[in-house]
Amino acid sequence: MNEDILQINSVKKSFVRNIIDVRGKEENERFFIIDDLDLQIPREKITALIGGNGAGKTTLFNIISGFMSPDSGDIIYQAENKQMSIIGLLPYKITRLGIGRMFQDDHIFHDMSVLDNMLLADADDFGEFPFISIIYNRKNKIIEQERIEKANSIFKELFGEDNPFWEKRDEPAKSLSYGQQRLLGLARLFMGNYDLVLLDEPTAGVNPQIINQILIIIRSMVEEKDVTVFLIEHNMKVVLDLADFCSFMSHGKITAFGTPDDVIGNDEVRRTYLGV
C-alpha cells in the first residue's frame, strides 16, 4: 500500500471576477486561485494546511470533496489497495469512498435534534429508502436502536459519562453553544467509517478549553481509529501541537512542506504569512 492516502497532482482552479468601474464600464477577469498545486497527504498522519485569508484553502477542500471541479489536474485517492481518481465524482460518492469533511461554517443541522444530527451521519443508510422502514419495520427498529447506542457511546467516549450532548439529545442543535456545535460537527464524523477526514479550521472562534477538547478528539481519531487527518488551521499553536506535517499555500501553490517546525521557521512563511 502506498504511504500517501491522497495525491493532488497539478490541480488548477480559476474564478471569473466581474468588475464594474465608476463610469459603468464592465470587465471580466479570470484569476487562478489554485495554480498547478501538488501535494501528498501521508497516511494515518495529521497534515496541516496553512496560508493567508483567501489563499484558496477552502477551495482546495471543495475540490477534494467534489463540491467544485478543478479546471485541470488530478487527485488520486488510495484506499485499501484500490487506487482511483476522484475527480468528477459527486460529493456523496467521495464520502462513501471514505473521505469525510467538517466545514469551516459548521453545516450541522440546526433545526434537527442533536441526536438526529448523529443518526443522519451514520455510515449505514438502511431505512432511508422510502417505505423500507415500514416494510421491514422490525429490522428498522433494531437498526435505529443500534444507531442510537452508537451515538451514545461516541458521546461518552469523546465527552465523558455525563455529557451535555446526550442530555440535550432531543433538543435542536441550534440550542447548543457555538463551541458545542463545532464539537457536534466533529462527533458526527465518528458515525461514518472514514479513512481520511478534512477539517476546515476546527478551532476557529472557540475558547481555549474547547480547543483542548478538539485537539484530544483529533488525536484519538488518528491513534485509535487509524484515520488520516488533513486540516486547515490558522492557529499556529495548534499546528505545532497537533500536526505531523505542515504545508504552506500561497499564490495557488504549496510553497513549503515539512514538519511544522520547519515550515513555520521557513523565511518566506514568516515574512509573507506570519508577518514576522
Place this chain on the structure above:
Amino acid sequence: MLLQLLVNGLIIGSIYSIVALGYALIYNTTHIFHIAYASIYMFSSYMLLSFYINLNIPFIISFIIAIGLTILLSVLIEILVYRPLNKKRSSLNVVLISSIGIMIVVINIIAMFYGNETQILNPNISKSISIGNIIITYSQLAQFIVSLVLIFIFLIFLKFTKFGIKTRAMRDDSILCKVFGMDINRMRLMLFMLSALFAAVGSGLVAFDVGMDPYVGMPMLLNAIVALIIGGVGRFEAPILGGFIIGILQSLTVWVFSSRWQDAVTFILLILFLLLRPQGLLGEKKRAV
C-alpha cells in the same frame, strides 16, 4: 400569409419586449420573482377603461392617469409588502409566495368591481394601412412605434444617466452598493416605478387593440419571463431580444400548427433554455463573485 404573420409577430414581440423589460428591471436587481407584475399589468388596462370609457376623458389624458395610478400600485406593493420582507431578510421563496398573494388579491378586487367579462376600449374596427399584401392596423402601428421609442429611450437612459449606472451596479451586487452609500430603498422604489411604467404602457396599447379581462396579466407575465430567460438573465438588452423572438416564434407556430399550440411551444422553449442554456442567448456562462 407568412409575411403577415411575421409582421404580427414582430408587433406583439415589441410589446413582449417592453413588458419583459419592466419585469427584468425588478428581477435582475432585486431577484424578486415578481408574479404580482401580472396584476400590475392588468390594472393599467382597467384604469384606462375607467377614465376613457366610464368618465369619458380624452384617451391620451386617460392613458397618462392610468399609467400614474399603475405606478402608484407598484410603489404600494413595494412599500407595503416587499420592503418589510426585505428588511426581515425573508427568503426569496417567501417573497415569491407573497407576490402570488398580491396577484390574487388585485385580480379579484378588479374582477369584483368590473366583472369577469371581456371589456373593450375601442368598439370601432381600427383603421388600417396596407403595404402589398400586409395589413397593419393603426393600433398595431401605435404598439410598435411606442414600444420601439420606449426601448430606445431606456437603453440610452441606462447607458448614460447616473440612475442607469446605479441600476447596473445594483444588478451586480446590492451589498456592495450599500457599502458605497447608495440608498437601496430609494433605488428600489424608482425601479418599481419604472417597471410599472413599462407594464402600464404595454397593457394600455394592447387593451386598446383587443380589450381586456381580469386574467390578461398572467399570460403576458409568462411571456415576459420566458423572454427574459431566453435573452439572458442579468442583461437589460436581453429581454428585448427575447421578446421579439417569442413574438415571431408564436406567429410561426400559428403558421405551422395552429394558435392553440402557441403556449406549448413557448414553454417548451423555456424548458429547453433552462436546461441547455440557462444563461440565455446573451448571458455569460458564469457571472461570479
Place this chain on the structure above:
Amino acid sequence: MNYIFHIIIIINIYIILTVSTNLLVGMANLISLAQAAFYGFGAYLGVLALMILKLPMIPTIFFVMFFTALLSLIIAFPSLRLKGDYFILATLGFQLIVFTVLYNWISVTRGPYGIPGIPAPKLIGIIPVSGIIPFLVLSSILAGFVIFIFYKLVHSPFGRVLKGLRDDEIAVKSLGRNVTNYKILTFAISSAFIGIAGFIYASYVTYIDPTSFNLDEAIFILAAVLIGGTGNIKGPVVGAIFVVILPELLRFVGFPSSIAANLRQIVYGLALIILMRYRPQGIAGEYKLQ
C-alpha cells in the same frame, strides 16, 4: 346532510393533495407549481383505467399511482437539475405544457368538451361505489390512509434525510447521501398520492375537463399547503379544511355568490401575504419556508 357530506368529500380530496404536496414543499423545500398537472394525470389516468381498461377499483388505484409517478418523473428529472427560482419556473412551464396538451389534444382527451359519464369504480370487480355515502366512506378511508403513510414516512429515517435536506443540503451531501435521488423519490411519492386525489375527484364528479387542472389550481393547492402550514401533517390538513370551508362560510354569511367567489380568493391572497410576513410556517405548520 348531503351538503355536509359533499363538503367532507371535497375536504378529503384536498387533504390528499395538501399532505402529498407538503412532502415536496415542507420536507424537501421544493416549491412546485406543477401540482395541478399531477392531479390531472391522476384524474385522466383514472378515467383511462375505469372506462377503457375497465379495471376494478383497487387495481385502478395502483394503476393511477404508478403511472402518475412515472409521468411526474418526466417533469422531475429536468426540473431537479435546476436550483431555486429556475426550479419553480421549470415546474410552472411544465404545468402550462400539460394543461395545453390536455386542452388541445382533443382526439385523446376531448379537450375543452371534457369527459362525461365516468362510471363508478367497482369494488372487488362487482359492487359499484356510487352515491354520496359510499364516496364519503371511500374518500375518508383514502385520506386516512394517505395521512397514515405520510406520518410514517416523515417519522422514518427517510423523513430524517428530508429534514436534513431542507435544513442543509450541502451537509447531507457531505454525509454521503445522494441528494438528487432523494428529491426524485420525493417527487415520485408525492405525485403518486396526488394521483389518488385525481382518481377520487374524477369518479366522484363523473365529469372532468382540463380547467380543473390549470395553473390557478396549482397555485391554489400550493396556497392551501402554505396557509395551513408546512413541515408536519397537521399543517396541510388544516390548510385543506380552511380553503374548502371558507367559501362555504362566506356563502353562509350571505354574500351573493358572484361576489363570494372573488371574496374568498381575496381572503386566500391576504392570508398568504400576512402569513408570509408574520408566520411563514403557516397556521399549524412547523417549518418556516426558506
